Amino acid sequence: MKVQSTRTSVSQGLRHTAAFYSGPFDLFQQLIPLVRAGLERGEPVAVSVRPSTEDALYDRLGNQPGLILLDRPDGPDGGSGQTVATRRARHLRELTTTAGPTTVLTEHSSSLDGVDGSFWTELDAAANVALADLPVNLTCFFPEMPLHLEIVDGARRNHPTLLVGGEVTHNPGHWSPQDVLRERPAPAPVILGPPDLRLTFGAWQLNEVRAMVERALMVAGYGRDRAEDIVLAVNEVATNAVEHGGGEAQLYLWVAGDGTGGDGLVCEVHDGGALNDPLPGLRAPHPSDPRGRGVWIARQLCDSLHIWADARGTHVRLRAGA
């Protein structure tokens, strides 16, 4: 059996650095050299920055073929860091497979802070898991004085290295993603109105879960293949709920036109179990691992999938458009 050494996998995998800026000028002083260095190495440089920063980048550098814009983290569930990390991982996996090592630069945006700024903590912890095996050099820029102290605390815990005076230095305050999320768990999403459909189910009623979701999707006019994939995603989440949650779980469905913004089916699964892995299904499991693939596939098939836990148990909300 071939065993890859830790050293090799670290150098080929994610490098995740935090940088702090005092104002827009300071941000550019640090950002521009990183973009230039990446382009000079012949690597793609993918950025996710605020619109004003984007404009300024193009003003300074012109249209560079290697410069790529990543989606900004937004949408109806923009507050789900794990969803954004999943989407980033998918894009960057495609990009690095064809273009090789990639420089990625992101900027904090206060519009996503939510009530306490913990979105950013969740996003960077999830990125550490989801991007771990990708040849990506990711630098995240944060204001030195954000509205929420959590943003600076989270950044210092999540990033193994810091950019200081243009140099990448070891960050002694770095924590593992598991420790970060134990201290600051993924938050519950915005509460929705009463669901259109509810079902209490156990391990022997998963077929009823599938039938209910499939009927709802057919009525809503989803295409057959898409509906089948969404049914699979819900089945995997529901299977986990009865497997780990011990006994019964609840399915809630919001079908359409009820204030969910018309972004397709919304489904929640609630069980009474504890969450051992704080962010399951973020990394593609090795083919020899019989477990953990279900949630990973569900995350790939849904537009968003957010898992959180509280004293009552484990909860999943997924959203899937037609």
Place this chain on the structure above:
Amino acid sequence: MTGTVEDMTSTGHTYAVPVSDEQLYEMTAHWLGTGIVAGERVLYFEDNTADAVLERLADDRIRVDAALAEGQLTIISAEQTHAVARAPAAQVEALLIARIDEAAREGWPGIRLGGESSSGLLEAGGAGLIGYEQSLERVLLARPEARVLCMYSRSRFPDEAIKQLTDLHRHEVVQPALYDDTLLRITSIGPTAARLAGEVDHSNRPRIRDLIDATLDRALRSHSAPTDVTLDLSSLRFLDVAGAVGLVHSAEEFPSTHRLVLTGIRPRVLRVLDRCGAPFAAQLVLRPRVDE
């Protein structure tokens, strides 16, 4: 007296008691399909199950659309059966005899009637269905060339009604399964081959592993046995991720002399297998379903 569908060359009024919907679809499709292939006139009495039975006939590669278009196969809906059954017995019998005689006049070499005795008739009082079956029995005494298979599903008929109804018939038709939990049905189709019908999920997944292990064991112990373990998935409508991963792992653990062959795979099941590394398992052969 009991026998399998193949044994039913004798005429008469036969019945079956499926334990699951999957068995109901399987036996009805088998009865109708055998008639279609033999070129007989086929009347199918359905009880809101036509979609599932026609789907199963397509799984079985029966050219059902052609049979419907050419007037060989006729589907008689539950509503039509109800309407007929409300008529006096003599009228029902005359109607059925007319159908049988018409088929003979048209030159069909035989006629078979089959499907579900409408459970709706039972709710209407019970006498309706019993009376209807008694009429059918008298028709068959008058026209012994016609053949009838009546299905009484355990899920649709109370035990007492089944007892009362089956006493009116001469033969029971059985179709044994290796496993049937009402969600998934496994039948043997060869020494190292089995067919899965229904859905595989968390509740019955271990059965697939057991089936493959036992079948591989049989294949390894006999020199004359095929070196392929074949699972016909034509009627498998759902496979969950762990089920797909399990099939891939099973194949990877096969001795190098043997292969796991999956046939008739529906697109939905194929997508799950593809996402679980099936294309990269050397000893796993995937044969997707090809629709005509």
